[in-house]
Amino acid sequence: MSRVVRIAAGLVAAAAAVALVLVLPHWLSDARAAEFARAGCFFIAILGLNLLTGYTGQISLGHGALMAVGAYTTAILTANHGFRDLWTIPLAGLVAMGAGFLLGLPARRLSGLYLALATFAFAVAMPALLKRFSGLTGGSQGINLFDKALTRSTGALGPVHVLGRTVATNDFLYYLTWGTGLVLAAAAWVLVRGRVGRAFRAVRDSEVAAASSGINTGFYKMLAFGISGFYAGVGGSLFVLVSNWFVSPTTFAFDKSLLLVVGAVVGGLGSLAGMALGALFIQFVPSWAGNVSNAPGAPSVFFGAAIVLVMILLPSGLGGVLRKLTEPLTTRL
Amino acid sequence: MPLLSVEHVTRRFGGVVAVDDVSLGVESGQIAGLIGPNGAGKTTLFNLITRLYRPDSGEIAFDGESLLRTPPHRIVRRGIARTFQNVELFPSMTVLENVLVGSHGRGGRSARELLGELGLDAVVHRRAAGLAFGTMKRLELARALASSPRLLLLDEPAAGLSHEEVEELGALIRRIRASFDLTVLLVEHHMNLVMGVADRVHVLDFGRKLAEGSPAEVQRNPAVIEAYLGSERPQHAPA
Ligand SMILES: Nc1ncnc2c1ncn2[C@@H]1O[C@H](COP(=O)(O)OP(=O)(O)OP(=O)(O)O)[C@@H](O)[C@H]1O
Numbered sequence: 004m005s006r007v008v009r010i011a012a013g014l015v016a017a018a019a020a021v022a023l024v025l026v027l028p029h030w031l032s033d034a035r036a037a038e039f040a041r042a043g044c045f046f047i048a049i050l051g052l053n054l055l056t057g058y059t060g061q062i063s064l065g066h067g068a069l070m071a072v073g074a075y076t077t078a079i080l081t082a083n084h085g086f087r088d089l090w091t092i093p094l095a096g097l098v099a100m101g102a103g104f105l106l107g108l109p110a111r112r113l114s115g116l117y118l119a120l121a122t123f124a125f126a127v128a129m130p131a132l133l134k135r136f137s138g139l140t141g142g143s144q145g146i147n148l149f150d151k152a153l154t155r156s157t158g159a160l161g162p163v164h165v166l167g168r169t170v171a172t173n174d175f176l177y178y179l180t181w182g183t184g185l186v187l188a189a190a191a192w193v194l195v196r197g198r199v200g201r202a203f204r205a206v207r208d209s210e211v212a213a214a215s216s217g218i219n220t221g222f223y224k225m226l227a228f229g230i231s232g233f234y235a236g237v238g239g240s241l242f243v244l245v246s247n248w249f250v251s252p253t254t255f256a257f258d259k260s261l262l263l264v265v266g267a268v269v270g271g272l273g274s275l276a277g278m279a280l281g282a283l284f285i286q287f288v289p290s291w292a293g294n295v296s297n298a299p300g301a302p303s304v305f306f307g308a309a310i311v312l313v314m315i316l317l318p319s320g321l322g323g324v325l326r327k328l329t330e331p332l333t334t335r336l
Numbered sequence: 337m338p339l340l341s342v343e344h345v346t347r348r349f350g351g352v353v354a355v356d357d358v359s360l361g362v363e364s365g366q367i368a369g370l371i372g373p374n375g376a377g378k379t380t381l382f383n384l385i386t387r388l389y390r391p392d393s394g395e396i397a398f399d400g401e402s403l404l405r406t407p408p409h410r411i412v413r414r415g416i417a418r419t420f421q422n423v424e425l426f427p428s429m430t431v432l433e434n435v436l437v438g439s440h441g442r443g444g445r446s447a448r449e450l451l452g453e454l455g456l457d458a459v460v461h462r463r464a465a466g467l468a469f470g471t472m473k474r475l476e477l478a479r480a481l482a483s484s485p486r487l488l489l490l491d492e493p494a495a496g497l498s499h500e501e502v503e504e505l506g507a508l509i510r511r512i513r514a515s516f517d518l519t520v521l522l523v524e525h526h527m528n529l530v531m532g533v534a535d536r537v538h539v540l541d542f543g544r545k546l547a548e549g550s551p552a553e554v555q556r557n558p559a560v561i562e563a564y565l566g567s568e569r570p571q572h573a574p575a
């Protein structure tokens with residue numbers, strides 16, 4: 004019985020989330036909508052990181068670089084190959100998925116700090132790689148779709164017409180990122196409850212028991228990196244659109260990878276709803292920190308302090324608070 | 337031909353020879369006991385059979401075919417399942433999910449049926465982490481059975497159980513052998529249990545095979561008595 008109640012409560016919460024995403028732009032200024040759209044990209048990438056770290060127990064400090072793979076896939080296909088930007092989003096996911104598989108190769112042998120370092124090396128090398136292959140990537144100039152493919156950049160010329168409505172560009176980008184995010188969150192929800200998700204969690208909980216139960220632990224770690232890469236790639240692809248259709252090597256410097264880990268941990272690893280809060284945290288808290296004082300270095304110190312504060316006050320992250328708030332409801336019913 | 341045959345298997349860890357030229361065979365349908373003082377190499381032998389470790393030399397075959405080229409995650413598909421000395425559950429997962437993972441490599445009975453058979457239906461949706469110790473051990477057994485194994489390896493299933501639970505365990509092992517058509521290899525310090533259920537007993541000491549025979553023969557064997565009296569666990573000496 005309590006399971007039925009919990010599932011019903013989950014559905015109500017999901018419906019409420021959808022409703023909130025739908026109505027929110029009515030209260031947002033155009034600039035705010037753009038910021039929320041950017042947070043939506045982080046939400047998607049962090050969902051992927053959560054599948055990998057929260058559910059499979061594998062660390063990645065290289066997810067910013069996987070976002071870069073998705074971002075450049077979109078930029079290159081749209082700029083040079085005649086694709087409309089929107090159609091490249093799933094393709095960017097698939098290419099980053101391939102990159103995720105490769106990034107997962109060391110996970111078959113390494114774990115913990117060693118894996119963290121191996122993936123971090125990928126994050127550090129990415130900007131240099133992007134500059135090295137400048138024929139493809141435009142080098143340090145990056146790729147500006149606004150110049151190169153204005154007509155194929157949806158919304159770049161002004162309001163977008165969808166489903167018989169006219170939607171302002173930033174509202175459109177907001178709906179696009181959070182709509183995609185909600186769909187991918189639902190997919191993650193289904194995934195972690197099925198056979199593959201059980202295998203992920205088994206690998207996280209006990210590798211020997213997983214192997215003895217017939218789970219190919221190396222394969223499932225790589226699969227988790229791959230699926231996680233898909234999410235990061237989609238997030239990176241959308242990030243190009245919300246960054247005025249522009250991407251360059253500095254867009255995905257290694258600090259993006261660290262920022263994503265901050266978002267996932269602050270959001271509460273293992274909690275899907277918490278990931279939305281983690282994304283909002285890494286989008287908005289750094290700029291608030293900048294408002295407190297813009298003395299040299301001060302914003303970073305305030306942002307750091309905010310992270311430490313959350314971790315001390317809420318050890319299971321913002322998602323843990325969500326769970327605590329909703330638990331009494333579902334158990335009392 | 338035995339279902340499981342271990343031939344001249346040796347495994348060293350640094351200077352320690354954990355398993356030293358051990359040979360044994362387990363016939364289909366048998367409940368075989370594997371006993372020996374602490375550090376005798378019993379768990380290491382299990383880890384060699386399930387391919388968590390690779391032997392330095394020797395051969396291990398199941399159903400006439402070598403196991404040594406089978407990767408660890410394929411062992412269960414060959415029909416071998418195990419439990420662990422220090423209970424290795426998936427603590428954050430529910431009882432039902434633990435059993436479902438058990439059937440990942442090779443399915444069999446429905447998980448619900450299995451949970452019923454092992455008296456776990458009251459805790460189906462509880463997280464494994466919060467269970468009583470005896471319940472955890474039964475869950476680990478249920479998870480192993482979920483793959484419908486032909487050979488079940490039990491590493492000290494009675495350790496940490498209450499007196500009544502140990503009595504029940506003996507009956508349970510016999511019952512599942514019959515209903516699942518199992519062969520069992522049982523590592524146990526609890527002599528009453530081993531001598532009560534085993535058809536044949538193998539004895540290890542310092543990695544070497546010390547003796548083999550029926551429970552009665554092994555209990556009379558002077559070398560076995562010596563090994564146990566000389567060890568730090570005289571309370572487990574065969575009566
Ligand atoms: N992974 C390992 N690394 C190093 N030494 C090991 C390892 N596994 C086992 N050993 C050593 O091998 C020997 C046999 O250990 P094993 O765990 O197989 O004994 P056991 O018969 O299961 O003992 P117990 O009854 O205490 O469980 C011991 O000396 C142990 O320290």
Ligand SMILES: [Mg+2]
Nearest residue numbers: 378379380421
């Ligand atoms: Mg042992």
